[in-house]
Amino acid sequence: MEDNNPPKDYYKILEVDYDATEEMIKVSYRKLALKWHPDKHNGDTVATSKFQEINEAYNVLMDPALRFEYDLTGIYEIHKYTLREYLARFKGMILTCNGLGISHSSSPWTQQLAEGNNTTDEQGYNLDTV
Known part of the structure; x- marks a missing residue:
């Protein structure tokens, strides 16, 4: 069933x-x-x-x-998540080398997420609306 x-x-x-x-x-x-x-x-x-x-x-x-x-x-029904929410699922694993203790609190990406700035890629596309 x-x-x-x-x-x-x-x-x-x-x-x-x-x-x-x-x-x-x-x-x-x-x-x-x-x-x-x-x-x-x-x-x-x-x-x-x-x-x-x-x-x-x-x-x-x-x-x-x-x-x-x-x-x-x-990974749950990806269409229900914004790009930011989806990537946040993996942020901890990626930025800490899979939990090996490398701090990510000062990472520019983490600061950008915390500040709520618009995220753009190298070509200038706004990733918050993807």
């Missing part, structure tokens, strides 16, 4: 960026788990489902091996 449900974006479920640290993930998880805990919603099935989804996302993103595999294979 084919699964027609769209794939889950664990980063969006936990409301974190694609290059979020473990600490950022933990903080967001705790906040969302408290907000959606079934005991706070008197057994509401929507809250229970949301809570389970939050736990699933947390378990995958906190396990380094699962997160790596998810990051490589979890």
